[in-house]
Amino acid sequence: MKKKVLGIILTAVMVMSLAACGGASSSTASTTKSAGSSTASSSTASSGTASKSSSSVITIGFSQVGAESDWRTANTTSMKNTFTAANGYNLIFDDAQQKQENQITAIRNFIQQEVDYIVLAPVTETGWDTVLQEAKDANIPVIIVDRMVNVSDQSLYTAWVGSNFKLEGQKACAWLKSYAEAKKIKASDLHIVDIQGTIGASAQIGRTDPMTEAAKANGWDLLASASGEFTQAKGQEVMESFIKQYSNINVVYCENDNEAFGAIDALTAAGKKIGSDIANGEVMVLSFDSTKAGLTDTLSGQITLNTECNPLHGPRVQKIIETLKSGGTVDKTAYVDEEMFSADTTVTSVTVNGKSYTVTKLTQDVLSARAY
Secondary structure: OOOOHHHHHHHHHHHHHHHHOOOOOOOEEEEEEEOOOOOOEEEEOOOOOOOOOHHHOEEEEEEEOOOOOHHHHHHHHHHHHHOOOOOOEEEEEEEOOOOHHHHHHHHHHHHHOOOOEEEEOOOOOOOOHHHHHHHHHOOOOEEEEOOOOOOOOHHHOOEEEEOOHHHHHHHHHHHHHHHHHHOOOOHHHOEEEEEEOOOOOHHHHHHHHHHHHHHHHHOOEEEEEEEOOOOHHHHHHHHHHHHHHOOOOOEEEEOOHHHHHHHHHHHHHOOOOEOOOHHHOOEEEEEEEOOHHHHHHHHHOOOOEEEEOOOOOHHHHHHHHHHHHOOOOOOOEEEOOOOEEEOOOOOOEEEEOOEEEEEEEOOHHHHHOOOO
């Protein structure tokens, strides 16, 4: 892909020169670069690790949101473990540090480097039309992962793979409704605060909207919403503010695990008892992601319900790339299957839009089997 005849000739000359000087040729491994830096550190695979010749190596530029959460770390690891030199890839990784402008710069750098594919995990949904048009003009397919993009022309990206964030939120709210009914708790006695994710991100929109809609439809007391930016520190800060403003909070709806960790720290420091018995003064914490750390808190009862968001996108993206490389067609949108985990068996399933979803009672065996 995009291999110039001149480049091939020059490469051949260089290899011959190295051989004459006693040097050894090697395959290029992944390259890691921080957002905004002008240089990149790279590692070279040892002889024999690459399964393909250098001329067949597929170069991928991956712009990641950052490292704001355990989920994000698992997502990055999945990509790096998939797109290795041994698998025939050269991965150029860019950490955007939560800034869209860094991602736009990274994409333009990828275009200049003539990568074969661009993979983008966008900070927010909007503001991508111009730079994605530049990638399209350069004939570089763009694959979106995790959060979606809202563009005027859907042909600006090739495919998207990730979670149905709205369904995640709907399942969590359906669980809360069923739980309250099972425990004979009046709808008006649910006093909820929503620690939102990064405003404008697909996960935030998808998880916030169902809570707002369910609160209105069911008569829940949704006290307040504020962004915890998907981080533990900000989640704790927001929860501390909520505690000062509202004395009757009994449900905390956290839009990812790291926010839940921060909320739990704030509640504990304030002397609140955390658990599912909200009828008798406990504060219930609901969360999303289902990382091992989050599920550990679910097993202990500090998080009552944890709705999964699967971060292992590397193999899925690889399948898309291999299909495109072979001349095949791929689905524009690919949702992943996800579970729900609870601390008890009060609610064993929920129904959303006519479809039933199982709620798994978390055990140590289930936790130990988790891949992330």
